Amino acid sequence: MIVPMGSMAGMCLVMGLVPVRFFPVLGRAAAAAAPLSHMDFQTVIENSGPFLSNVGLLSCIFLLVVALLFLIRRAVLLGKEVAQSSTWRCGYSGVTPRAQYTASSFAQFPVFLFRSLADRRVESHKPKGYFPAGARFRSSAPDLVLNRIVSPLVEQSLAWVSTLRRLQHGKVQLYLCYMFVFIVALFFWKL
Amino acid sequence: MLTTFIPLGVTLVAAPLLPGLINKTKAAFAGRQGPPLFQLYFDLLKLLKKGAVYSRVTTWIFRAGPIVSLASVIVAALFVPLAGHTVFSFSGDVIAFAYLLGLGRFFTVLAALDTGSSFEGMGASREVTFSIFAEPTLFIIFVILARVTDSLSLSRMLTQVPLFGMPSMAGLLALIVFSLFVVCLAENSRIPVDDPATHLELTMIHEVMVLDHGGPDLAFILYGASIKLFVMIAILAHLVFPMQGGSPVQTGLVFGSLMALVTIVIGIVESAMARLRMIRVPRLLMAACMIAFFAMIISLR
C-alpha cells in the first residue's frame, strides 16, 4: 500500500519541482477539452513558461535551505548530549493521556469567536458541592453548512423528486396521455 | 552576480538587531538601561552551544518544525526588497511569499501540537485563530498594491508604489500602513497582541508554542522570528518611503535609518500600550482587516 501512495506523492513532488516539464503535456490535454485554438495554446505555454520555471526554482531553493539547516543543526549538535525527557508540564505532574488537548479544544477559540455562525452545542454538568460525584462537559460544533444548508436542500429536493416519481404510477392510459399532451404541446410550440 | 545576494546577507546578519532595538526603546521609555543592543546575538550563540533535549512523545515533526519555519522565512525574505534591491523576484511571487509565511506557521503549530501538551496546544490554537484575521488582511493589502502598481511581484509592488507623494493617495496609504502595521505586530507576537516578555503560559501565544524547544532548535526559532520581523519592517519601510536606484551606500543608509525608525515606533507602541485581553485581540485584527478591505474598495473605484 505504501508503494502506490508513495509513488503518487513522489510524482506530485516532482511536478511541483519541475512544473515546466509537465505543463506542455498537461496543457495539450487541457486544450483538447477546452475549445482553444492551437495558436492560443502556444501563447499560453509561452507566457507561463518563465513563471512555472521560477516556481520550480523556488521550490528547489526551499528544499535546499531546509537541507542546509538540517545539516547545520546536525553539525552543531555533533558531540553534544541529545537527551530524552518528558514534555514540559508546568509544574503539574499528574498528566495522563486521558487529559488530551483535543481537536475541539483546538477549535474552541475560533468557534467561540464565530459562535453566531458556528451552532456550537454545549452540554455540561458542573461539579456540585464539596465532594462532587462527577462532572461532564461536552461540546460539539456540528457542520453548519451541511446541517443547515446542504442537508435541508438535499432533503427538500429528494422530497420533490419523490413527488415527481408518482408520475410513474402504473396506469398505462395516463402514460399515453403524456405522449398525447407532449405531441400537442410540440405542435403548438413549433408549428 | 554576488551583489544580488547582498540584500540577503544584510537580512541574515542584521535581523537579530531589531528585537534589541525594540528592547532598548522600551527600556529608554521605562527609564532603564536595558539589555545590550546585541543581546539576541549572544542568546543565539549561547543556545547553539547547548545540547538538545527532546520530549519522549514527540516525533520527527517536532524536530522538523524549527527547520522548516526558519527555512520558509529565509526563502520568503528573498522576495523582499531592501532599499529597492531584491534577490529573487518574478510575477506572482507575492502569493509564494504569503504561502511561505503560512507554511512556517503551519510547521510551528504542528510541532507545538506534537508535544501533546495542553499549553502548547492552546498557544497553537490562538496562533491559528489570529492568523485567520491576519492572513486575509495581508492578502487584501497585496491586492491593493497589485491593483495600484499593476504588478504581481512583491519587489515591483513595493518599489514602484505611486502612493507616496501623491496627496490623493495619502488616505489610502494611511489605511494600508495602519493595517499592515497591525499585521506586523500580530505576526511577530508584539504587544498589544502578544507579549514576548511574559512568562505565564496561559496568556502567551508564540512563546508558549515553543516551550519545549531548546538549544539549537530554539536558536533557529528565535532567529526565524527576528528575520520575520525584519522582513515585515522592511515592507513597511518601503511602503512609507518607496525607493529605487541611487547609490547603494546612500540609499542603504537612508533605508537603514527608516527601518530603525519603524522599529522604534514599534518599541514606542509596546511601551505605551498594555497587552490586550485575549478576547479583544481578534477585534483589533478584524478592524485592521476591515480597514484594509475599505482601502481595497477605494482603490478599486
Added chain:
Amino acid sequence: MTVLVLLILIPVVVAGVSFAIRSDAWRPWTLVVAAVLHTSLVASLWFSNAWPSIGTWLSLDPAGKVVLSLISALFLAASVYAVGYLHRRLERPNRTFVTALLFFLSATSVVAFSQHFGLLWVALEATTLASAPLLYFNHNPRSLEATWKYLLICSVGIALALLGTFFLAVADTFQGPVDGALLLPAMLPRAGSLSVPWLHAAFIFLLVGYGTKMGLAPMHTWKPDAYGEAPGLVGFLLSGVLTSCAFLALVRLTQVCQAAGQMDFARPLLILLGLLSMGVAAVFMLGQTDYKRMLAYSSVEHMGILTLGLGLGGLATYGAWLHMLNNGLAKGVLFLTAGNIHRHYRTKTASEVKGVLHRLPLSGALFMAGFIAITGSPPFGLFMSEFTILRGAIGNGRWGIVAGYLGCLAVIFIGMARIVVLMVFGEPPNDETAPGPKDSFLTTCTPFVLLAAVLVLGLYIPPWLDHSLQAAAHLVEGLP
C-alpha cells in the same frame, strides 16, 4: 448483394430449424450458430470494405454499417449468454423465445439496411412484434402486465410513426408525383423542395413515434416495466440493439432535415427531448429500489445523451455514434450480470441484495465495473463519448445545455452509486435458503468480453472504426 440477403435470411432459416428442434436443451445452440454466421458475414463486409445493396430500398451506408456491426456483435454476445441462461431455465419451454430472438435479429438487420422510410417503419414494427414474446418469457402476471404496457405504448408510438411517415410522403410528393418517394437517396437531393409545414409535422410525429421505441422521455414509461420484468438477456437486447435501431431511424430523419435546411427547427426539439430524458432519468434514479428498473432509467438517460448529441451536431454527432457503441456494450455488462444476480438472490429489490462480491465474485466485480463504465468514468469508452458530446456543447457555447448535461450526469452517478455500491459490497445475507445458481463460464464470459470492449474503446479507437464513425457523422451532417 448476396451478403445482405444472407444477413436477413440466415436468422429466419435458423429460426425455422430451431422451431423444428424438439429438445429445449439443444435449441439455444441454434442462436449461436446464427449469430456466428451473421457476425462472420458482417466481419467480411469490414474486410472487403464492400457496400452491397439490393435495389435501392436496401443498401448499406456508413451509418447502417455501424449499427449493423453493433447489432451483430451484441447478438453474438447475447447468444452465448443465452445458452448458459436457458440451460438454467429448462423449466420453461424456450421454443417461442429462441424463434422470436432470431426473428428479432433478422428484423433489426433490415432496419440497418433500409433506405426507405416505409420499409424502415415496417422493420421497426417487426422488432416490436418479435420482442413481445421475449418480454413474456417468464409467464407470470408481472411480466404479462409489462408486456401489455410495452405493446400498447409502443403500438401507439409506432402508429404515430406511421402517421409521420405518411406526412413525410405528403411533404415529398407535395409538388407532384416523384420517383422514389420516401426513398432516402432520392429524397436528399430534392429535399429543398419538400413542403416545409408537412416536413415539420412529420418530424414531430416521427420523433415522438420512434422516440417511444427508443425510450425518450416522456414516452419512456414502458421501459422500467419492460426491462424490470424481462430476463436480463432481453433487457440487454432491447437496451443495446433495439434502441440503437430506433436511433438510426432518428438519424435518417435528421438526414432529411439537414438536407432540407431545417435543422434550426429540428435541433431544439432533439435537444429538448435529450435533456428531458436525462432529467427524468436523474429524478427516477434517486431513491430507486429495484436494480433492474434502475438500469432501465439508465437506458433512458443514455438515449437522451444520444439524442442530445444528434441535436447539437458537429463534434457531438461523432460523440453520439461512439456513445451508441459504448452504451450497447456497457448495457450488456450490466444487464447480463444483473440477470445473474437476480437468478442467485431471487429478488430485484436492491436493499435485499448485499455482498454480491462474496456470493458471486465475478458477477459482482463485473457489475461494479459496469456501473463505473456506464456512468461515464474514465478509462471506459463512455467517458470518451460523453466527453466528446460535452465538447460539442462547449464548442457551440451552449452553456445552459452544458450545465444541464453535467448536472444530470452527476445526479445519476450519485443515484446509481447509492444502489450499486450497497449491493456489491457488504456482508451477504446469512439465510442460505436455496440461493440460486452460482456464476458459470457461459454467464460471465460474455459480460467480461463486453467490458473489455468498452475498456478498449476508452483507451484506443482503431483507425478503421474511427473512419467509419466519422463517415456516419458526416452522413448526418450532410457532408460528403
Added chain:
Amino acid sequence: MEHFAQLLLISVILANLFVLGSHPLGACIRAVALQGIALGLLPLCLHPDERSIHLFIIALGMIGLKGCVIPGLLFRAIRDAAIRKEQEPLIGFNTGLLLGAVLVGLGFGIAGKLPLPPYTESSMVVPVALSTVMMGLLVIVTRAKILSQALGYLILENGIYTFGLILAAGLPGLIEMGVLLDIFAGVFIMGTVIEHIHREFGSISAHKLVNLKE
C-alpha cells in the same frame, strides 16, 4: 362523388363520437365495424378517375378486415370474457363526448396550419384523419376495459388509414402494408395478450394492471 366522400367522412366522425358516448361494448364494436366499411368505400370516392383494380382490392380488403373479421374477433372476445358494458370509464360519457368535440376542433385547427396537398380531392380528409387518431387515443386513455382499449387502437388505426388514402394513388403498396401490419400488431397480438390477461388476472380490466410502478 365528392359529396359522397364528405358524407362518408362525416359518418366516420359520428362513429367516433358514438363510441365515446355509449357504453354497451357490442354497440361500440358495431359502430367501429361500420366505420371500417365507410373507410373501405372511401378510396373509391376519393380517386374517382383512377378506379384501378388496386383500389378495389384495397376497398374489399378493408371492408372485409375492418368490417367483418376484426369485429367478429372482438365479439368472440367479449363472449368469452362475458362482459357486456364498459362499466367503469375513467371519465363520464358526457365528458367524453365533450372532449371528443374538442378534439375534432383541435384536428381541424392543426390541419388548418398545414397546406392542403394539391392532389387531395376533399379538404376534409386531413382534419377527419387527425381527429380520428386523437379520438382513438382518447378512447384508449379513458376506458378501463382492455378490450375497449383495443377498440380505441382500431379507431386510431382507422384515422391513420384515412390519412393514408391521400397517398393511396401516389404510393401504392406502402399504405396497405403499413396498415395491415399495424392491425396485425395491434389487434392480433393484443388479442392474444388479452386472452392471457383474462386467464392470469381473471378480469380484463386495466385497473388490475397497475402493479408495476415506482
